Amino acid sequence: MSSDIPEDSAAPARRVETARIEQEMEQSYIDYAMSVIAGRALPDARDGLKPVHRRILYAMHEAGVTSRASHRKSSSVVGETMGDFHPHGDSAIYDALARMAQGFSMRAPLVDGQGNFGSVDGDPPAAMRYTEARMSPIAEELLADIGKDTVDFSTNYDGRKQEPDVLPAAFPNLLVNGSSGIAVGMSTNVPPHNLGEVIDATIHLIENPDCTVEDLMEHVVAPDFPTGANIVGRNAIYKAYKTGRGRLRVRAEMEADEDRIVVTELPYQANKARLIERIADDVNEGKLDGVRDLRDESDRDGIRIVIELKRGANPDVVKNQLLESHLETTFGVINLALVDGQPRVLDLKETLEVYLDHRREVVRRRSEYDLAEAEDRAHILDGRLTALENADEVVELIQDAADRDAAKAALKAAFDFSDDQVDHIVAMQLGSLTSMETAAIEEEYAEVQARIDRLEEILDNESELLGVIEDELREIKADYADERRTRIIEDDGEVTDEDLIPQEDTLVVVSEDDYIKRMSLSAFDPQHRGGKGIIGADLKEGDRVSSVFLANTHDYLLCFTNRGQVYKLKTYQVPEMGRTARGKSAVNLLDLDDGEEIEAVVDCESLEDDAERYLTMATRDGRVKRTAVDEFGNILSTGIRAIRLAEGDALVDVELTDGDHDLIVATGGGMSIRFDENEVRPMGRDARGVGGIKLEGSDHVVGLAAVDPTDHDWVLSVTDNGYGKRSPVDAYRQQSRYGKGLIDIKTNERNGPACAIDAVGPGDDLVVMSEDGQIIRTPVEDVSTVGRNTMGVIVMDLDAGDAVASVAVIPAERTGEGELDDA
Template sequence: MSKIENLTLEEVMGDRFARYSKSIIQERALPDIRDGLKPVQRRILYAMNKDGNTYDKGFRKSAKSVGNVMGNFHPHGDSSIYEALVRMSQDWKLREPLIEMHGNNGSMDGDPAAAMRYTEARLSRISTEMLRDIDKDTVDWVLNFDDTEYEPTVLPSRFPNLLVNGSTGISAGYATDIPPHNLGEVIDAILYLQKHPQASLDDLMEFVKGPDFPTGGIVQGIDGIKKAYETGHGKIVVRSKTTIEKLRGNKSQIVVTEIPYEVNKAQLVKRMDEIRLNKKIDGIAEVRDQSDREGLSIVIELKRDVDSQGVLNYLFKNTDLQISYSFNMVAINHMRPERLSLKTILTSYLEFQQEIVKKRTKYNLNKAMDRQHIVEGLIKALSILDKVIKTIRASENRKDARDNLVKEYQFSEKQADAIVALQLYRLTNTDVTELEKESQDLSEKIAEYNKILGDDKELNRVLAKELKAIAKEYRNDRKTEIQEKVADIKINTDVIVPDEDVIVLVSHDGYIKRSSIRSFTASSDESGLKDEDYAIFTEKVNARDHLFMFTNKGNLIYRPVFEITDVKWKDTGEHISQTIGLDSDEEIIASYSFTSLKEAGCFLIATDDGYIKRVNFDDLTPGRTYKKHAYTYIKMKAAESRVVSVDFIDDNETKKELLLTSKMGLALRFAIEEVSTYGARTTGVKSMNLKDDDRVANLAIVQEDDVLGFITQRGSFKKLAVSEVSATSRARRGVNILRELKREPHRIVDFTVLKSEDSPLEVITDRRKFHDIIPSDYSLGGRYSNGSFVVDVTTEGTPVIIRQKPEEISLN
């Protein structure tokens, strides 16, 4: 009768998952520190060796090897076994492949191998070193899954496979990424460690320079390698090996001959071609894969007069032409997963090999002693041959003969068995001589084996000799170049951004967008803005230009034009607050585009509380954090202060004059030269001596013959000649330009310089109503006139802005 237990789900899940985790950690996904193999790999190598499927014999169908492994040792799916077998044959995955394969065994393009019924395989020559001495009691054995035969728990691994071929795998709670290394370098490090057990990491790195990937490439970052070798965890940069070749007609091409480890070549070529098709960078004419049996070759052909290094840098940064490789050196050590340092791996391997040599020597010693015992019995038998023959002839059978020999001549049972089995032709003088010689040889071997077992120095000498022999036999040149520093990739904007014109719009409510000329032309009647919003900047600019946006609270927002969201013209675009936090009552009041960040000139900035300053263009050049943060371009005197005007003046305009007006109808005119240049985080100097309840309405750069257009809060429009306001100096009160009324006096809300009498003006009210004015319809007013009513404030709202009506954008 079965017993029913009451268990909580937590207990059941915890117990089952712990068992499952232990199983996949130890029996599936992680390599052993000693032979660097996962169980499936070990079983494949052992089964093929047991079957005689070695490098010195013919190839056999892969399906046969997979069947042997699955039927005898590895009770899992045939596909997982075959995939492991195929991977061990791929010379772009393993530094020293352990399997040789005939047929399609996959490719660097990620192509799968042909089915196992088509391919043929055998152990590679170096695999014999993995299995050498396995028949001499060098490793422990366990019963297989159905208890029908034994399998090794580890292979003798006479070369340091864990580091040479590396490993990758993911299990429950653990993952491993151990890169391949150069066999000769690793063995040299082990030989040094053998003589200097206290060797430091720097000492070992004199030999093991870093990973040596089968695909070559360039590894950058000694610090990352050192950290990985010290802690088992670190990061390096692996980049492709490339050359830039000059072609006729000022053209060039980038030739890639080695790519980073485990990068899919086909996907890499596809990604680079997508960059060409999508015009992410301008200048790539064609990308083609010219790889053949001679080696890898990817050619990126460039257009005429293209910055080839700039294109290459972009590809390094945006494709797998350069990757980051993270070491995570985890392996099974004493039945437990551990993250390992380089010295721990080398020390464990060295101890394991010492144990292998010791066990092999014990096996050889026992064999030699057993044989010597037999030989001594045979020599003794030959010395009393007549008596031995007489005794055997008098015996009833073989067993009786053996017993009689033991009883009468004090032979051991083993010796007696050997004598009884002796063939007649061996009973010659020659054979006696051979036996005596064999006995002497055995004595020498026994002495040698005892010496090895009794003296660690002798044991290490034997091990060192064998390691040197393996290094001599299989040593090859390093494939991966090591560079000390990670190269800083600088991408020239001219490479990334196509040289093309676009339309950029900045709205009053903070929306920005760019559109292609084609999209603008197709839907120029629809700006995409909300009904109550309006554009404060709409211009044709180059994608390589730079956009500066100034807010009324002293914040500067910078965007390279190519980084502005590219949308259809009839779409709204992105709101600036998506990336930069602005106050709810903060408005963009001015925008300017520039072809470079090295403009000659300065910004003229005025605030409503009567301050003014000039700031050099260089002082407002954006920093690295421009995408997330706005920059302060003026320090406000009070929290309620606002910027009313931002103008860019080049070096030729500094001889002109400024004219400021206040809300209460005062105007002041003085030379620009009176305004000093200050840094970004300053307030500046007094522009106008304001009364306590007065504020600056606006500022304009003027000349003597200019005409100004004013709008008041009552909807009155007035034209006034600049000459009516005499030029004085900065920080004065100014002169009246409105006639003061006792009831409902006019207050200036804004003014602008008229381009011409026929250029229409646009008045915008607080209700977002738009009212057009033709200046020629109105006569010039004197300083004491209040102008003519043009806007019905009761129906349209109070005017807040007067400006030149935006003209159609010239696309020529």
């Protein structure tokens, strides 16, 4: 029977293949997963768009629905997108279109919509037949130059059309507008950011390719949500930017008084209607005490939720309960995007590097396209100019020719024209032979040649190409950037440790091995000068005291290191210990790197919104620098750059000034120079500073004094061997900075080199601490007043091998009423 079966009927059976079901299922699942990952759920790191968003914008571009055109029915845009590029159903396309039009979802909306596109109450958009849309102006920046072969294209799903694999993207859209999506086995959640900050960071990366994430965070300080609100704490922001993953606490903005609490901004993606409903449920169930009434007064101008309080209710307690249950959310950052078609979690720098690589390729390809066009035009103009220079002969050749083809052949033979050139020459009108037309062609030819030269320069020089990118980014920033909406607040909760710490003056001691502690000022009674003092620190073997200074428990301590970094902590965070205690290692309080040591510490009451005060720094090699205090308001736990130091130089002293001080820079060799602080212009944190004093030989700077003639009568100088003196401020005449200066104190073998200088007034106390940990407090007026060129008197009686480590001044208003101790 089998022999009777036609051979053709057995052919399908011969194509059947045997496969193991588990292998087939595994491969099919992988194919499906990659299709979802690359084709639907994850954005491309280059333009920050998923395929559906890219296709919507390209369909609007192709249809001419730009920001300058009239609005088009959303159903029309959805239909063209679905029919030509995205065959996945109209509801998914419309949802994506609506989100791009929502000002509460996108930091820079890419669609300009008319009609109801949803609300923060969770209301869905109106049906697509009732809404209208067109591209927003900034969306056109994503598509700019797409017709100049700047990106690759692929065929659409049915092979009829071409669609871009990625958009040219003139700004880093992934960071600006963020993205969210769930793929198979992975998800992405990129927060939106401020356009101006992102562009500043991108430009910084262009100019400093070796910069760190920390450097970029000086520009991109945190996500910037379209709904504003507050991000609580900075450490989570740092982790998210450093690793690509993190959990940000986002807290509502509210105002509270005795009668009510008014919420004016909600966390990103919070559903306002549902939130109010949940608060009301908690009030009704007795979970939230003290609330009398709750109403929503929000309108087109913004959020306004009013929570009326019962008489006698504690607003702080109610506010704390609201934060715990309703008004604080967590935003989980997952900076996952497609890089070369593969999903990758990117840190802040990697995100911008991928964008810059893309933008570099776009500008290169655009320049090649423009260059080819310019060369083609120059070629045509060159032929026309040759024809004009030989107009009589050209006209005669054309007149003598039998037809147009013969005329072209005669011209090519006579002048070696190309086919394109003779086509244009034969088509020239007689009017173009006028001198005015000739001048216009010559002018255009010169312009085209200049453009060719510029384009060749861009293509041949990487720095020129990057300069073009930078200029275009600056233009976009100027056109579209706005103010930051989301604020960063400290993670201080409702009741902080600071609330429980009494405000008092303390002495903070730092050793060379970076052990640090604080001691109550009351533990040190004033003594007459010349004594040995008492033990102030029991140091470990080989360690020495490096500095002692006065600070209030609620002040900020700015710790400057030998690498030019600055770290911040509150004084109360330094452990309080007894006089004989060693202290706590600073690495337990500050995130110091290996080999990084504290060189100088300054206390400051506040760091924010203070452009009128300056941190004035002096380095060992004689450089001086002033930087506004408010530039140090965003100090990360890992520190930030405070000064750029030359190799071998080190920071030796920092003073707080206000623009009205004179500066006195002192050296170990006993020299000093006084000049107006305004001779040192305010600089950024990354600057090196300017010359303050000219040093001779091996001399070096040991200290900096900020003198206010209305508060300070004398300049106090102290030497290594415990000698010191007061000299009238007027004895230090004002000079121009960067001179050799004048003698400050006579140094010799007896009193040793100078080690400290400070400005003092009547009633001040002096605290001197030795390297071995001895400490003495004595009234400044116990130290003799003498001229500049003298050795001074004994301030502290030091043991053999010991030396003065540091000097601190306690101002008269903080010295108290202690009696002198003759011990």
